[in-house]
Each structure stands twice: as C-alpha cells, then as structure tokens.
Amino acid sequence: MASPTTAAIFDLDRTLISGSSSTVFMRHLTEAGVANIASNPVLEPIVAGAQFAIKTTYDLIGESRLLMQPAKLAVRASSGWPLVDVAEACRRAAAEIVDLVQPFARPLIEEHRAAGRLLVLASTSPLPFTEPLAKALGFDHVIGTSWRHDGTTYTGELDGPFVWGPDKAAAVEAWATANNVQLGRSYAYSDSYFDAPLLDLVGHPVAINPDVRLAATAAIKGWPTRHLDVSDGVIKIAGRELQEWSRPLMRPELVAPSAAITFSGIENIPAEGPAIVVFNHRSYFDPTVMGLLFAKAGRNVRGLGKKEVFDVPIIGRLLRGMGGVRVERASGSNEPLEAAAAALRGGEVVMLAPEGTIPRGPAFFDPELKGRWGAAKLAADTRVPVIPVGLWGTELVWPRSSKLPHFSPFNRPAVTATVGPPVNLKYRSADTDTARIMTAISALLPPEAREPYEPTTEELMTTFPPGYSGDPTAEAERRPGTDTAAR
Template identity: 30%
Template sequence: MSGLSADAQVAIEAIEAGPQGPSVGAFFDLDGTLVAGYTAATFYGDRLKGREVSPAEFLRTVVTAVDGELGGDPTRIAHVAFSAMRGESEEAFADLGERLFRSKIAGTIRRESRALVLAHQRARHTVAVASAATKYQIAPVARDLGVEHLICTRLVVEDGQFTGATHGPMLWGRHKASGVRAFAREHGVDLAESYAYGNGYEDVAFLSSVGHPTALNPHRDLRAAAARLGWPVLDLSDPVGGSLVAAGRTAAALAAMNSGVVSGLAYGLLRRDAREGRNLAVKLATSLPMALAGVTMDVQNRERLWTHRPAIFVANHQSSLDIPVLGALLERDFTIVAKKEARWDPRAIVGSVVIDPAYIDRSDSASARATLAGVVERIRAGTSLMIFPEGTRSATPVLGPFRKGAFHLAAQAGVPVVPVVLRNTGELMRRSSLVLNPGVVDVCVLEPETDWNEDDMSERIAALHTKFEETLAKWPVQ
C-alpha cells in the first residue's frame, strides 16, 4: 500500500483496468478538487493584505458574494474581481500566481488527487484542468502535476495589461461543460470513455459531459445530486492542516537534514574516524527528516541490500526524495557519482559534504575517465556506489532509457549490480515540487545480478530495464 485510502485505491485500479491512451480524457476541476479550498480566496486575501482593495470594492465584493450564496448569479463576484484588475500588469499577476503557489497553494494540493492524476498519466490519458479560475491560478498547479492542458476562463490582455474583460464567458457551470466538449472535439477525445472530477454544485453539467463522472469531496448539493444520479462519490483526505503544516514539515525536514549532517560530522571529528562520522551523518541526515515529514518505507527483499556489498545500486529516479530514501536504505559505506555542475548546487551541498561523491566533468572525457578509475578503486576498497541509470529525474512516471555507465563500472570493478525499484516517491514529492507529503514509499529490491562483462552488456541492460518496467506496472504482492 502507498498510503492511499481504500476508495482512492479502488478508483485508481478502475482507471488501470479501463481503456488506455490519449483518446480517453481526464478532466479535473481545480478549486476544491485538486486543491483543498479556493485559490481565488488566497489571491483576494493577498490583495486585501496589500491594501490594494478600496473599501468600496471590498463592500461590492462582499455584497456580490453573499448574493451569489443566496441564489443570485454566482459568477458576478468574479466579474467584480476581474473589472477591479483593469490596468494591472499581466506579468506582475503571473508572478504573484507563482509566489502564492509556492507560499500557499502548493501545500493544499490533495495527495490522493495527485495520485489520481498520476494514474491517468500512467494510462496515457489526455489530462486537463477544467476550471472557472484563470490560468494565473491554475498554471503553477498544473505544472506541478505535469498536466499540459488548461480549460479555463481567459482574461483579455492589451499591451501587457488586463482590460477587466474576459474572452467569452467565465467557464462556470454550463460554460465549463461546453468548454470541455469543445476541447474533446479539438483533441479527438472520446467523452463517453472519459473521466471528470468536480466538487461544486455547479459542476453537474461538467461531470455529465463524460461517461465516468466522479463527485470528489462534493458540496452537499452535489452529494445529493450524485446520490440521485448514481454517480460515484470519492472523499479524499485534505492535506493535514493545509499549506502551513505541509510547508512546516518540509522546512523541519530540511533543518533536520542539516543538523543531522552537522552532528554526524562532529561525532566523526571527535572520534577521529571520518568514515564512521560520515556513516552516522548519513543515517541522521536521512532518517530524521523522513520521520519528521511523515515518510516511511515499505521495503521488499531488504536483505538483498546487504548480501552483495560492495555493489553498484541502480534505481529509477522520479523525485528529489529518491536520494534521502536511498540514503536511508543503504545506510552506510556508499557514495554517488554526480556531474561536476552539481557540486555547487546549494541543494546538494549538504549531501556532497556527507557522502563525498565522485564528480565527473562531462565536458572533459579524459578527466572523466580518470575520475571513474578512482571510483573503481573506491568500490574495490569496499564503498558501494548508488547510480540513477536514467541520468536525470524523469518528468513523468514513465521509465527513461538506461545509460551504460553504471554497468561498465560494475564490469571494471567486478562487483554485482543491485536493482532497486522505487514506486511512488514522485507522488510524495513531485519533480520540481517544493513540498514533501507524508506517506509510505514503496521499495522493491530485485535479484542482484553478478558477472558483468562487455560482451552481452547491452542485452542484459535491456532485460533489466524490462524488469523495472514490469515491477512498476505490476507491483509484487508480498
């Protein structure tokens, strides 16, 4: 299990069992569906704090909002807001969107919604965010989720400034539904096979456009309608305490990583044993932050991590979380190979002090070869090596091709390769995401492979790649 509720798990299994490919659409509402709460409220709160709102505008907004609640036209509030933005710079507003995303909204993304998005991406569905919000609210969230398409309200911009008008209607209620239908026509999406997720009472028309609607954490009137219409209802847990706590946990985890490193190294200095100090630092720097962020591991075949040392550990790479996870798995006596540029990356600097990586200058093959010769020596001396053979974090959960470097090293040093498959680190901390979500990381250690040589290397790498893919597609049951 990966920490998902049973209902979410069932929904994901249904997606996996259903038709695959881009002709199937998956449409996600933003506010209340992908994220808990309203992004517009975050934006408005920021305007209020910045005293950009005159008392008259504030009063007008409140009156319109209350009227919308009491059966008036609920889209009028948005138009009040849009017209108040007349003359503002689009660029500045887009920057504000990025800033608010980092400080507030990123932490409100529901983990299980993310897992649903991911399940649709795995099935190669055409995934889109369909929302009445503007792209300044949606785009950072969509980018974080790796969603390419936005179906949203578009504001008119002239000379880099908002005019206060919108292109066409606000995509709310029936207009969101017709926006989704038009998108489907343009992109060859079969709506009868498609999925939609929404939470508001106004989302009925949107949801009814597809063959597989789901009322996700629905508003009570939508809940009643879903019961009458026989639509599935999915209640997902909200991020614990919202953005503040998630961000706080991440910050605490980072602090713990640093203090873990410092105390470990200090211990090493005191005991005059750099190697033991390094090992302790790794242990503290990986297990402390993971515990604080609420991340635990579920490891299959853990004994294989110890039976063949020294070895070259190869793993798939989806997330910044992979490094602390592998650090916690390998515990001691290992290092990594990193590109030279990474040496000065402030995020990696802590790790680089700890595990003393071998830096390779990719632009200079002679020096690279020399470095690698040094690495081979270190391996033979008992230090294991951890390598991501995909070279870089993959943007989607799809496994990238394996480079040969790791396997050449295994042949030269005469050590085995231990394959480690990480399933859902990308769900807990997505590529380019700044927030680490609590959860359980699924790890599976495959059978170690020995006796590498140059002759059949390509075939063996291809076979290993297939094993990774198979393990990811069908996770072994313990």
Template identity: 50%
Template sequence: MRAAAFFDLDRTLLRRASGPALSAAMRETGVVKSGLPFERAIFGYFDLFGESLGSIALARQASLVARGRAVDAFDEAAAIAGERLSELVEPFARMLIEEHHRAGREVVLATTTPEHLIRPFAERMGIDHVVATRYRAKGGRFTGTLDGPFVWSTGKLSAVRAWAQDHDVDLSESYAYSDSIYDLPLLMAVGNPGAVNPDPRLFAAAMAKRWPILSFDTSPGVLKVPVLGLEVQQIAFLLARPELFPYARFEVNGLEHVPQEGGAILVGNHRSYFDFPAMVVAMRRSGRTGRFLGKKEIFDVPIMGPVMKALGGIRVDRQGTDDTTKGDALDPLMLAANAIAGGELVGILPEGTIPRGPAFFAHELRGKPGAARLARMTKAPVIPFAFTGTEQVWPRSSRVPHMLSVLNPPTVTVTFGPPIELKYRSEARDTERIMTAIADLLPDDVRYPQRPTLDELAKTYPDGVVPEEDRSFAIDG
C-alpha cells in the first residue's frame, strides 16, 4: 500500500483563515450580496486562537447560502480566491509539499471548506486530491444540504479513511498536518502527525505526545509560542537587552549590510563562548531572526540541545563535514539551504570551534569549506561579520562569564561588512575569500596581535593550562 500526506487548510497551509478571501471573492462576483452575521469577529478570533464552535457553526450555515444557485455560479469566485490564497501559502509549506511528491506520496487537502470553492486553490498548489465538504446538487442547482459527511473532526477522519480505502493508501504510513485540536482524531490515525501553528490545546497534546510542532513560516524544528505567534528566538531577543549584561558594553556596526528580507548567509569568526549572546544582541538590532549551524556536542546536551534546536539551531557533526565526505555530510547544509530558500538568514562560524593556543593569535583566519559549499548551493548573498572583545568577557579558560567587571566593562563589538564576491569554482579559494573578508573587519590590534604572555595564552585553553609544547610561543610578562 502507498502513503499520502494530508494537509489541513486554515492556519496550516494558510497562516490565517481562508473565509475572508472566499467571502470577498463571492461578493465581488455578485454571487452573494453580504457576509454572514458576525463573520469578521469570528474570523478574527479564529486567526488568533484557532478553530472554535462559532467558526464551525458559520461553516455549517454556508450551505444555505448556496441553496438554489447553479453549481457553476461560484466558479469565478473560486478561481479569484484560489489565486489570492495561493499567494498566502508560506514557503516552507510549499517545500514540504514538494518533499512529499519527491518521496512518491500523494498530497491531499483535507478541509472543512466546501470542495467547489477550494478546488481551484488546490490545483494551483499542485495538490493531487481534495477531501472536503461537498454540497448536494439536484437539477444542476445546490439544494442547501450536504452530500456526504461534514468534513470536520471525526467527520474529517471518516472522509479521509474512505478516501484512503478507495486509493489503496495506508494511514499508518501516512502524514497529516493540522493546527486544530478538533483534528486530533485524524492526527492520531496516521503514523506521522504534525501540529502546525497549533492552537493552545493541540500544542499541549503535541507536547505530551512528542509530535513535531511546526510553523510553515519558519524552518522545521523552530518553536513558536501559541497565540503570540513569536519564535523562541524572538522571546530571547526581548531578554537580550544590553542592560541585562552590565559586565559588557555592546557596539554593533554595519547593520545596513544585513538584508532586511530574503535569504542570506552570515559568516563570522569565533573567539569566545560569549559570541552567541553578542550575536543575539546584534540580531535583535537588525530586526531579523536567523538559523545557525552548531557543533553536535552542543545539541547532544540533554537540556541545552532541545533549546538550541527550538532557537533555530542546525546540528552539525564535524567528523562528517570534512573536505572529502559527501552524501550524509550534506544533510546540515541541505537544512540550511532550505532555510535560505524560505527567505531566512543562516549563520555559520567557518572556524568550527574557538581557536586555542597559538592559533588564537594567528594573523590569518582558517575555516572549513561548509560556508563556501552552502554559498555555491544557494547563490545567496554571503555577509561577513567579526567579533571582538567577547574573549575578555568570557575567555575559553573560564566556566562562566566575568560578571564582576561592572565598573569597567570591556567593549564587545559586532561588525558586519558588505557581501563577499565569490567565484563558485573552488571551495578552497572561496573559503579563503570568506576568511579574508572576515579578517578585514577586525581592528589591527586583533588581526595582528602581539605575541601573548603565558597568562594570555592560558586563557585560550578550556582548562587554562598551556601544553608544554606551546609554552615557548608565549613571551615573558
């Protein structure tokens, strides 16, 4: 048997309700003269909190609007609405539909919305089948009654089961996506459920059942707060105010180089554990969220790992991303490429880890080829940035930041530069171009530092102990 993917419509494929667009199209074409009672208030509530008994009652009454009208009377309105609604579909929903098609699964729109009104939208989206509420017709006119089940809650599950039986589809191998607690019967019937932009009750159920919680306007795995509609990263932005870090001063330069929309790759140096808080402060000032690639060791930590994923992190296994590894090693870059295709920013620290010992004081920055490879895959703008001063707040030798320096806090600087011109012919040469562009943003005393004292050298090691073979690099002081 085959598998299929079932998508709900409102607040799932679409970020909001489809009702306003359908009603507007029907009024414009003269099929109806006015909207249903309390329509605006009900749809407004729906957009914020999800499906309610009021919105369902409104949907049930819609069959009465069609009573006595020719079955083709709504065709023009449906076509107009289909065009408008297709423009409201989020990019990651489109990519997921394509992913299911590549895997050989048929894609099905399963919705309470009347079939004759929503089929043009489904066709525009390349959706294979529609399971929707159908109106009974007699003599070429709608009768005001239903032809089959009202496709909602258990009625939707019944309709999907009947469709699956007719099309030889195994629900236990299939996927379903919805925002509503009323679709819980359908989500529990498939082997791969997904809660998309879930209402508060479905959010709680999905957390309890450990189902994926998705939002098609962000990368998979990025958590959003129900009702508020904010990413966890945006919540972190609210907390990342400079006054909450009295032991550091922040200076952010070159924000005009960060694109205000569309996908891009941000590449920077790595100097300290404090780089991440500094970047959060900088991104808060840019007004954009972003995804970031991080080493797997961070994601493997029991509490921190899920938090990093919810914030938008992409797990990278450094042992599988060297110059010679292909295949599975590209998986993190494919996730990053999808984020860029969805119009998001992706951050990479090409050095991979904080340089230690003599490498921390080297005049040239050396990086891994992942950023250049991702740039070649996506052709997205590559924006360099540089940290300075973060190592004074939280050196690698310390388990915690130096939080007592409130009287004379060090200055932490994040500087963005113009897009880097890459050639896409050689990953090695493009990596050199990327690292040079980052280095060019560093002040001379950081890019060309003096040889360190033994104490300064020790701060670059996790345990604060300089190996015997590196001690000769330090000067007396």
C-alpha cells in the first residue's frame, strides 16, 4: 500500500466565496431553460423560498437547520432536467464563481498544492453544481450531495445522504479511508458551526469567516480563525475590521486635539484596489496623522512597523489585528516584504515610510530625502501604484526627544499631510526608483523643506531620543531595527 497522503479540505459557501453559490447556479440553470420553476406551482414556492433564504439569512448568519430544509427539498425541482444541459449551465456558473473566490483563498490553495496535499472541495451543494467548479479551481476531489438520475435526466431524488453536518463529516471520513488520506495531518476550512464535526476530524482545523457558534467553538478548542477576504491575522467583528469600527472616531478633534491638521489630495488614494502609500518620517505622531488620512479616504491599510512597537503586548496585538506587518530590520528577512506583497495581491493598501526610521541629527534637516528600497521592490514585484504623502510639522506635536506628545489646546502646531499622484516608476533599478519615490514625497513638502538649513544644537537634540548625550552634529550609530542611540 502506498504511504498515506494528506489533504486540504475546503467548504465552499462563506468560505472560498463570501456568499452563496446556489443563487449563481440557479440563475444559469434558469437562463439555459433547464430550471423552469415558474411552470411548476408546487415547486416554485419551495425553490423560491430557498433562494430567498439563502440570499438573505444565509449571507448574514450562515447555516441553520431551518435553512437547510428548503435546500434539501430543492432537489425535487431537478426532476426531468437533462444531464447534458445541467452540466453546461453549471460549467458556465463555475466560470463566474471562480472570479468570486476570495482574494486570500487563492494563495492558500496554492500553498497546499505546493506542499503536495490533495485539494478537496467538500460542500453540501449538489455534485452537478460543484464538480465543474472544483475542476475549474484545479481541485483533486469533490465531496457533496449526489442527485439520482437515469442516465439522461435527473429524477428529483437524492442518491445517498444529504451531505450536511455529521453526514458531511462521515462522507469526508469515508473518502479519506478510500483514498489513504491521513486526516490527522490534514487541514480543513469552514465557516459553519455545523461543520464542527468535520473540523474535529483533522489535525489542522481552521474556522473561516465563522458564524457566531463556530467562533465560540473555535475559541474553546483553540482553533485558529481567518477571513479570506483580508490578510491573515486581521480581526473582524460582525463582518467588519477594527479599522472600520473605529473610523467614526477617527477625527482630528478627537484623536489629535493638540494639532491643527490640514489634509489635501486625498482623492489620489484609490477608492479600491491595491496601492503602496509612502510617507516621510518626522515624528512619533506620523502614524496618527496617517491613520486619520486613511479614515478620511475610507480605506483600510496594512502598515509596516518596527518590531519594538509590535512587541509591546497590548499595542502589538492590536496592530497585528489591524493587519500590521512586523519588521525586524536587523534580521535581514524578506518576510515583511513577502507579507506586504501578499496583501497587495489581495487588493489591499500597504503603508510604509521608506526612510525606515526618523532621521537624526543633521540628516533630519537635509533637504534631500533618502530612503530604503523596500517600497520600490514591492512596486516592481506587484506593479501597483505608489502614492506619495508629504508630512510636515508632525515633529512640533511629538518630537523624538519627548516621551509623550505635547498637548496645548491654546498652541496647536500646524501639521500638513499632502497626497500626491502615483509616482512614475521604471522598475529597472530599485535604487533609482527609490530616488524617484523620495523626490515625489519631497515635492509635496513646503518650499522651506527643500532649502538648506543650519539647525541649532537645541534643534539637533530634538531629533534624538530622551537622554541622548552623544554628538548632536552627527548621525548616531545604532543597531538596525532599534531606537538605541550611541551614548
């Protein structure tokens, strides 16, 4: 006997796609003249009721026993449907549903394929529906509800169990036995509490977009939870990200009452689709201003940030839950850029400061901005637009030399955040494109930012951490990825 293999088992509705696939299949069957439900007064209310329930209740709360009853009875409508016509209609429906697969499901599928695991689509939906979809997605096996037929037409009866809940788990277990698959080392993904028996079968269960009861079950059992429409690790509550819930509170008068902030060019941030947003780094106050900027733009963002911030217990967990990417510059790892590239390919916005950290000493006042090549490399890899943002005055609110921001409602420093059009990159040289990015940011700053300036010793000291006692006229040597200055 061959050595046991492993599998990655995916549910379909509310897992691989965000809603129900049945409405798409039924629409194509109706357009093909196969499902002539209106001519059958007995079946019409059954199927219509099932479709309505799926479209509304299912999308909101997921599966329920009540919802599954009309779905189970809907097989009666298939009586007399020609196999050939059903297959063609479902093939067309599958081509449409492939485009509905959630953005972060695709790399997950490819990850399992690369690892040599069998890809299995396990859905309650009828096999005539799901088999062409599984083929279009490149899956190896399909598990689902079978419809009886006489060789040319469907009879309107089930051919075996309605594959749902415990029966779905039993079908997967029987398939695994027949195919020498070791479930204890396999993965399973589902949104439904009623798939808990299936998730219990495998060694690596994952709750995807879980309904309330599955979310509670996953918390009790220690199962990981994911949402395949956003980057891994992003927390969603009632279908919305933390950034979306907090957006109504992201107003300058509430978040930054000690600054007079002016935003301009927000329309340059794409309303949808991926983008790399880059900004110059002047202050610990910069992330607050950028957060307010994205709230005004109505976009969620994935920010790259130093490991020191992510390692703070509560703040770090919150940042990760909002999709932040932890960067440990000293490690030289490509992991942060790979995570950022994955977010961009999933249609998200990534934000980073090409300078990497706040410049110190004379470098802070240098009119020529210098950056690292991370943004340029990301842009070359993904070919998404790079949107520059010029920040000015943030250091007046929270200079690097202060442990806390300055707060004075009577003396509110002027802060500007200016968004420019996409940078024209050539993708031939990371260094040259980085220079283009920094030039674009510089062009968004006020004229005095581009003029040579001789800072005083006091001004130089504001660019160093509290307690710094080294030479303020030189950039201090420090270990990459830390904020520890030489003393």
